[in-house]
Amino acid sequence: MTMNPDLVAPSREPRQGDVSALDTDRNPGHAEAPVPTVVHPGLTGPIKIKAEDVSVFYGQKQALFDVSLDIADKAVTAFIGPSGCGKSTFLRCINRMNDTIPSARVVGKITIDGQDITDRSIDPVLLRARVGMVFQKPNPFPKSIFENVAYGPKIHGLTANKTELADRVEHSLKRAGLWKEVADRLESPGTGLSGGQQQRLVIARAIAVEPEVILMDEPCSALDPIATARIEELIDELREEYCIVIVTHSMAQAARVSQRTAFFHLGQLIEVGPTEDIFQNPRERRTLDYITGRFG
Amino acid sequence: MILLVLILLIGFSAAAYWAGRRLARRRAAGTRAHSSLGYHGAYVLLWAAIPALVVLILMAVFSTGIQYQLLLADAPEAIRALDPMRQGAFWYDVLTVADGGTPQQIWAGPQAELLQSEAQRAARIGGLMTLGGAVAAVLAGLIGLGLALRRVAPQFRARNRVEGWIAAFLFVCSAIAILTTLGIIASLLFESLRFFQSVSPLEFLFGTQWSPQIAIRADQVGQTGGFGAAPLFVGTFLIMMIAMLVAGPIGLFSAIYLSEYAGPRQRAIIKPVLEILAGVPTVVYGFFAALTVGPALRGFFNGVGAQLAGGPLDSLGQYLMLVQNQMALVAGGVMGIMLIPFVSSLSDDIINAVPQSLRDGSYAMGATKSETVKRVLLPAALPGIAGAFLLAVSRAIGETMIVTMAAGLAARMTLNPLDTVTTVTVQIVTLLTGDQEFNSPKTLAAFGLGLTLFIVTLGLNIIAQQIVQRYREQYD
Numbered sequence: 001m002t003m004n005p006d007l008v009a010p011s012r013e014p015r016q017g018d019v020s021a022l023d024t025d026r027n028p029g030h031a032e033a034p035v036p037t038v039v040h041p042g043l044t045g046p047i048k049i050k051a052e053d054v055s056v057f058y059g060q061k062q063a064l065f066d067v068s069l070d071i072a073d074k075a076v077t078a079f080i081g082p083s084g085c086g087k088s089t090f091l092r093c094i095n096r097m098n099d100t101i102p103s104a105r106v107v108g109k110i111t112i113d114g115q116d117i118t119d120r121s122i123d124p125v126l127l128r129a130r131v132g133m134v135f136q137k138p139n140p141f142p143k144s145i146f147e148n149v150a151y152g153p154k155i156h157g158l159t160a161n162k163t164e165l166a167d168r169v170e171h172s173l174k175r176a177g178l179w180k181e182v183a184d185r186l187e188s189p190g191t192g193l194s195g196g197q198q199q200r201l202v203i204a205r206a207i208a209v210e211p212e213v214i215l216m217d218e219p220c221s222a223l224d225p226i227a228t229a230r231i232e233e234l235i236d237e238l239r240e241e242y243c244i245v246i247v248t249h250s251m252a253q254a255a256r257v258s259q260r261t262a263f264f265h266l267g268q269l270i271e272v273g274p275t276e277d278i279f280q281n282p283r284e285r286r287t288l289d290y291i292t293g294r295f296g
Numbered sequence: 297m298i299l300l301v302l303i304l305l306i307g308f309s310a311a312a313y314w315a316g317r318r319l320a321r322r323r324a325a326g327t328r329a330h331s332s333l334g335y336h337g338a339y340v341l342l343w344a345a346i347p348a349l350v351v352l353i354l355m356a357v358f359s360t361g362i363q364y365q366l367l368l369a370d371a372p373e374a375i376r377a378l379d380p381m382r383q384g385a386f387w388y389d390v391l392t393v394a395d396g397g398t399p400q401q402i403w404a405g406p407q408a409e410l411l412q413s414e415a416q417r418a419a420r421i422g423g424l425m426t427l428g429g430a431v432a433a434v435l436a437g438l439i440g441l442g443l444a445l446r447r448v449a450p451q452f453r454a455r456n457r458v459e460g461w462i463a464a465f466l467f468v469c470s471a472i473a474i475l476t477t478l479g480i481i482a483s484l485l486f487e488s489l490r491f492f493q494s495v496s497p498l499e500f501l502f503g504t505q506w507s508p509q510i511a512i513r514a515d516q517v518g519q520t521g522g523f524g525a526a527p528l529f530v531g532t533f534l535i536m537m538i539a540m541l542v543a544g545p546i547g548l549f550s551a552i553y554l555s556e557y558a559g560p561r562q563r564a565i566i567k568p569v570l571e572i573l574a575g576v577p578t579v580v581y582g583f584f585a586a587l588t589v590g591p592a593l594r595g596f597f598n599g600v601g602a603q604l605a606g607g608p609l610d611s612l613g614q615y616l617m618l619v620q621n622q623m624a625l626v627a628g629g630v631m632g633i634m635l636i637p638f639v640s641s642l643s644d645d646i647i648n649a650v651p652q653s654l655r656d657g658s659y660a661m662g663a664t665k666s667e668t669v670k671r672v673l674l675p676a677a678l679p680g681i682a683g684a685f686l687l688a689v690s691r692a693i694g695e696t697m698i699v700t701m702a703a704g705l706a707a708r709m710t711l712n713p714l715d716t717v718t719t720v721t722v723q724i725v726t727l728l729t730g731d732q733e734f735n736s737p738k739t740l741a742a743f744g745l746g747l748t749l750f751i752v753t754l755g756l757n758i759i760a761q762q763i764v765q766r767y768r769e770q771y772d
Contacts, residue, residue, distance in 0.1 A: 100659055102559065128662035135660075139653035142676045151671065152661045202657070209661065 043260070048073035048213065048243040049094060054108035056089050056098060063089045066108070067269045069262060073212075076235060076244045078258035078275065080251060082295060085264040087247045091215050094245065095131035096124040112213065129156050132206030136218040138198030140190035140205075145182050148190040148201055149173060152209035168208055176204035177234050196227025203234065214238065216246040220253065232257050251291055255279050263287045301352065301430075309345040312441050316340025316448060324450040331455035339454040342461055343444035348437035355429035363421050364391070370417075372410055386411070394418035484750060487743035494737045495523040500744055502526055506707035508727060508738045523741055525748070527707040531717030535628040535699060536692040538713055542632025543688055547639025548681065554640065555647040556669055567644075574637035582701035585630035590621035590702055597714065616714075622704035625713040631698050635688050642687065646680035646767065647673060680767035686760035690753040696721040720745050 049071040056064040064086040071077050079087035089098070096117065098104040110118050117127055129152070140148050149169040152158070159165040169186075173179040178200040182193070190201050199219060206214055216235070220228040235244060235257050248254050254261050255275060262272040263284070271284045282288045289295055320329065320336035329336075367387065375386055386407070389399040393415035403411050448454070492500070503524015550570070554563055601616025650673050658668040674681075704716035705726060727742040 095660060097656065097660060100656070125662045125664055128660055133656075133660035135653055135656060137653050139651070139657040141654060141657065141672050151658075151663075155661070155663050155667050155671070205657075205661065 043070060043072050045072040045074050047071070048112065049245075050111045050114075051090075051093070052109045052111075054090065054093055054106065054110060056086070056093065057105045057107075058101070059103040063267055064093075065267045067264075069269055069272060071243060071245060072260065073243045074240060075260060076239050076246060076258040078254035078261045079245065079247045079264060080249075080254050080261060080290070081264035081270075082290065083249075086267040087262075087264040088217055089267075090264070090269075091217055091245060091247050093118075094213065094215055095128050095133055096122075097128075097133065099124050129209050130211050131213040131215060132209065132211035133215045134199070134202055134206055134217065134219045137222050138195055138202055140193070140198050140201050142189065142191055144187045145173075145190045145193070145201060146186040149204050149208050151205060156209055158209060172204040172208040173201075175207050175238070176200045177230070177237075178204055194227070196223050196230055199223060199227070199231055200234065203231075203238075207238075211242065213243045213245065216244065218247055218249060221249060228253070251279070263290065265290070305345065305348060305352075308348065308437055309341050312344035312437075312444075313337040313341040315441070315445060319445055319448045320450075320454075323448060327450045329450040330453055331458075335454040335458050336448050336452070338458045340441065340444040340448065342458065344437050344441040347440040348433045351429065351433040351436045355425070355433070359422075359425050359429065360391075363418065363425060366421050367414065367418055372414070374406060374410060375414075390414045390418050394422060481750070484743055484747045487740055488747040491737060491740035491744040495741070495744070499523060500525050500741075501529075501748075504709055506723075508723075508741050523737065523744075525720070525723075525741075525745060527709045528718060528720045528723055528745070529748075530709050530711070531624070531703070531707070532693055532719040532721075534624050534711055534713065534717055535631065535703060535719055536689060538625060538628025539631040539635055539692045539695075540685065540689060542629055543635035543639045543692075544685060546632075547636045547688075548643050550636070550640040551643035551647055552669055552673075554644050556665060556673070567641075570637040570640055574641070576634070578634060578695065578697040579701070581630050581634045582697045585626050585698055585702035586621070589630055590623070590626045593623070593626055594619055594621050619714050620704075620716055622702060622716045623714045624703065624717045627699045627703040628713065630702065631692055631695055634695070634698065635692060638691065639684060639688050642684035643677075643681050646684060646764070647677050649680070649767075650676045677767075679763050683760040683763035683767065686756050686763070690756035690760070693756075694721065694749060694753050696725060700725050720749050724749075 047070045051067055051069045051071075054064060054067045055062060067086075067090055069090075079091065081087050092098045093106055093110060094112075094117075096106075098106055106118060108118070109116055112130070116122070141151060143151070146166075146169055149172050150165055153165055153168055159168055170179065170183075173182065178197060181197060182201075190198065193201060199222075203214075203219075219235075220231050223231065232253065235246065238244060246254075246257065258275045260272065261275045261278040263270045263278060263282075263286075265286050271278065271282060271287045273283075278287060279291055282291065314337065316339060317333045317337035319340075320333050324333075364387065367390065375383060378386065385401050386403070389401055389403070389411060393399055393411060399411065500523050503522065504526050505522030505524045506527050507522045550566075554566060558566060597616045597619040601613045601619070604610070604613030605617060607613065654672050654676060655668060658672045663671070699719045699722050703719055703722055705718050705722065706716045707718050707723075708715055710717060724742045724745050727739060727745075
């Protein structure tokens with residue numbers, strides 16, 4: 001069998017030839033860029049999450065290849081890359097949502113505050129109380145607005161009585177910037193809100209269990225520009241308290257909300273650095289091609 | 297004969313098709329025709345075959361009647377003198393003999409001779425009519441063929457015509473089922489109206505005395521007849537409740553297991569097995585109930601009764617010792633088992649229709665599987681599950697075989713599951729099996745019961761369908 005070079009999966013090392021083809025005047029010195037195995041640049045605070053050689057397999061197919069990445073606390077880290085590049089897959093490793101997919105297998109190590117969360121002894125139920133998640137499509141439960149936010153505190157038994165629960169619901173809704181809009185109709189169904197309100201409701205629901213990390217998987221892809229702006233503002237406010245990781249298809253959004261950006265391609269982490277550098281001065285040819293719209 | 301006609305018709309149609317095709321090709325030579333050759337052929341085929349077929353069908357439907365009228369018109373005096381019933385029997389035998397059969401009645405002397413001569417006349421008439429019908433069919437086919445061939449032309453829109461015929465044919469097929477249902481409803485309605493002329497609807501719906509065995513002749517001593525169907529409704533309700541108490545929880549829980557807990561391997565085994573269970577004929581459940589479950593439960597209760605009798609619970613013991621095979625519990629329980637696959641497969645579909653995003657949302661909040669099922673999936677699926685339950689209720693009410701075999705005939709107003717009760721369907725079966733006359737309220741009562749049953753199940757089905765429909769829309 002002859003191997004057509006175009007069909008072979010790209011080697012894990014970026015080919016030097018490719019890189020040198022870049023305009024070296026605009027990006028001097030990048031031709032000698034190191035192979036991106038473990039990369040730290042752009043860390044703005046103490047490390048919250050540390051991933052070491054994380055690979056994910058769906059059945060026989062490998063979706064993520066040896067990703068090593070540190071994520072800072074009290075900051076927004078954005079994952080960008082074309083569809084199917086593994087950014088969502090990696091995000092779902094952080095709260096072990098991949099456990100709910102029977103064929104998925106995760107290898108490698110992820111620590112949060114030094115604690116290995118991939119360890120079998122870690123209960124994913126407790127982990128997910130520490131690592132909240134917001135999904136692409138707003139998914140409020142078919143319950144009242146109040147019950148939606150009270151869901152987490154109730155199942156985790158976080159509040160002692162009804163007043164505490166009500167306080168916590170109010171606080172979470174305020175934190176998510178939704179309180180003023182829904183204060184007078186907490187008992188109406190959460191599914192009756194607009195898309196943007198639903199997404200803020202879901203954020204309030206995640207905040208209600210007081211997580212340390214909030215994962216957002218393209219949280220604005222189903223929203224209009226005004227609702228998107230509102231969510232982005234909210235993300236910026238929440239950054240002061242939480243470690244936020246956001247997957248986004250919109251490079252403008254990554255540039256607006258994040259301090260640090262990681263670029264994924266074909267299941268590999270290509271490059272990570274301060275958001276400004278990634279968008280203005282990427283070290284990797286593939287990053288440049290992606291952010292300038294040559295593929296993806 | 298019929299086979300021959302069919303073969304001829306198919307041959308004729310094929311010839312018409314080829315004729316249409318060839319003609320279309322010749323006439324379209326050099327130009328671009330509107331429709332392809334096949335459509336021209338099909339158009340000619342339809343115009344040739346349908347008139348011939350219509351003539352043949354008309355002949356099959358009316359020929360016997362016409363033949364009979366012709367026979368009667370020239371009937372011999374000797375036969376006209378007979379009494380009407382004897383006359384009818386004579387002509388019946390004439391037609392039988394004409395078809396080569398043997399007479400059903402004994403005819404002696406001149407009547408026997410007349411029978412033979414009239415049979416020959418009938419055979420002659422029949423032969424002529426067959427010949428005439430065949431000629432008419434061929435003529436109709438040829439006229440249709442000729443007319444159709446004349447229209448074949450390059451700009452003729454044969455395709456649209458043929459597609460129109462196909463649409464009409466398919467419409468007729470779908471209309472047949474609906475029309476039949478309408479016919480059934482009409483017959484139910486009219487017979488019920490006759491019934492309600494002799495029994496008032498109020499007495500029928502709320503009366504508590506059900507004994508439809510009325511005296512047919514004045515000198516008969518017996519029941520005067522009571523048509524209060526309330527005990528039947530209560531019995532039906534009791535058995536339905538028992539069935540739903542079995543099928544509801546078990547069906548729902550197995551649906552939850554299948555959709556949320558079972559791995560692909562368990563699912564691959566359990567789902568088909570449940571579906572096989574749904575295919576077991578109800579008569580099999582019926583004799584399982586009557587011959588296995590009934591005696592076993594009776595033995596159990598009688599044994600318990602024997603232990604209790606004489607003790608502090610003596611009266612209960614005495615009662616239990618008299619429990620019979622045919623209790624509501626047996627029929628209801630086995631019916632419940634029959635409904636399990638029905639409930640579980642409907643509920644499974646409905647739980648699966650709850651979007652994955654809700655599950656993800658719940659798991660991402662740190663909810664466990666059972667919390668997710670209890671707090672998110674079931675509330676979300678509740679309307680749909682209610683619809684599924686209503687459909688099961690409607691099936692339980694209409695189910696006939698199990699109750700006929702296992703429930704008994706005593707019309708009692710009781711909600712005691714150990715008692716013998718009877719249901720609407722059982723009574724319909726009892727009223728209509730055996731020799732019946734259609735003027736007695738006893739027989740007509742079956743239509744009253746049927747109409748009631750029909751209205752209730754139709755109502756339940758409509759409500760259930762609406763609920764399920766609205767539920768589906770909610771997540772589309």
